[in-house]
Structures are given as structure tokens and as C-alpha cells.
Amino acid sequence: MVFRQCFLTANDCYKSGRGLVPKGIMVHSTGANNPRLSRYVGPDDGYLGVNIYNNHWNQPKPEGKQICCHAFIGKLEKGTVATYQTLPWTMEGWHCGGSANKTHISFEICEDGLTSDTYFSAIYQEATELCAYLCRTFSLDPAKDGVLIDHSDGHRRGIASNHADVGHWFPRHGASMEKLRAAVLDQLETTEMYRVRKTWKDAAKQKGAFRVLDYAIACAIANPGYKVFNQAGAEVYPKRAA
Secondary structure (H helix, E strand, C coil): CCEEECCCCCCHHHHHCCECCCCEEEEEECCCCCCEHHHCCCCCCCCCCCCCCCCCCCCCCHHHCCCECCEEEEECCCCCEEEEECCCCCECCECCCCHHHHCEEEEEECCCCCCCHHHHHHHHHHHHHHHHHHHHHHCCCCCCCCCEEEHHHHHHCCCCCCCCCCCCCHHHHCCCHHHHHHHHHHHHHHCCCEEEECCCCCHHHCCEEECCHHHHHHHHHHCCCCEEECCCCCEEECCCCC
8 A cells, every 4th residue: 555644634624623433434436537636635745746726625615515535545646556644534524425424434536437457456455455454443343234335335324425436336347345345354364564653552643554664664764753563563663672
């Protein structure tokens, strides 16, 4: 997972600052043929690219709506796929038009024309790793009913508005929410992740999660006061004196 942060601090949702105790994860997709992260995330940080229309979501009411989610997955300026966190995980998002705003962390996947297997494979892997990271961080079980769902699942459960995502896209590439849940479970069982935090308990201010220890250490060095912890919560950099 290529992970960066760009909090949407000008958005009314961020400014409301309502707390969230995560009970699940809701997967969304944007519903428009534009895979560029800069369409929704801004301003440009040197990786996103410039949005010449300035219609990203870092403004009080994007498109005149009260909308904001916790993260986006899509393309950077150079065409590679990345994940951007846009709200603190423990802040309520405005993403589904229902009560799941108060229970579920949300992320949007930037849609393309829905036909590219290459792009889908990349965003699906990012989504899998993001969900696994969130499940580890907040002790969520993706196999438990109602924990890892998409917007259309939320509507069927009466906790979200009537949207089709991601059921209109995933099956075109042989995927489904059921398969995503299985992939996340596999990640949880097999992958070591290194987290960059000030303390193990301070998950809300985490700088990133990395499968490669050297990348995690580099992130900690770039952020004074931060340390690297393994998935068991043990500090691995800098190691405490014996």
C-alpha cells in the first residue's frame, strides 16, 4: 500500500470534529470516470498533481454537498496508484447518507471507465491492504456480519442511501465484496505491517503503515518523535535500551 495523508481541513465535516468509534468499514466508488486523486484530494502535495478546476473536496461543501470520507484510492499525477487518508480514522465522516456515518470508516475508490483490468488490479490490492490495516488497527473482524461492507450493502441494511457502489464495478473483474473480505482475512493472517506512531496506543495520529521495515524507519526519521512498531505493538525503531 502506498499511503499518504492530506486531511481535508477546509471541509465542514472535518471542522465539525465529531468523534467516531469504528465498528466497521464501508467501501465506496466515485461514480465518475476520473481515476485521478487530485479530482477529490487537494491541494497538490507534489505527488497528486494540480487540479486546475479547484473542485476537490478540501472546501466547506464540495459540489454544494455535505460530503467527506476518510480516504481515497486512485492515481497520482504520474499514474501510479496510492491511498490518501483525508480524515482522522476516529472522526465521523459524511459518506453514506445514513446511520453508518456514525459507525463505519469510509473510503472512496476513484473510478475509471470500469474496463481496465490493470487499474482494477491495482486499486483492489490497495483496498485489500487498507482494509487489513484498518482491521488490525481497530480490532475489526472482516468476517463478522456488517463489518466490511460497501455502499449498496449499507442500503440493503437500512444504514445508507440508495447507491450501487461497488456492486456495479467489482463483478466486471471477477471480484465481489465476499472475495474482498476473504482477501482481507488472508492479509491479516500472513502479512507483517510496521506502523509509524508516537506511541502504540496513538493510532489516530499514525503517519503510515508499511510492509517494508526500511520504509517505515525512513518515515519515522522524517517525522521527529515518531517510532516504528510491529503488529504486536512492540517498538522496533528506535529500540529501547536494554
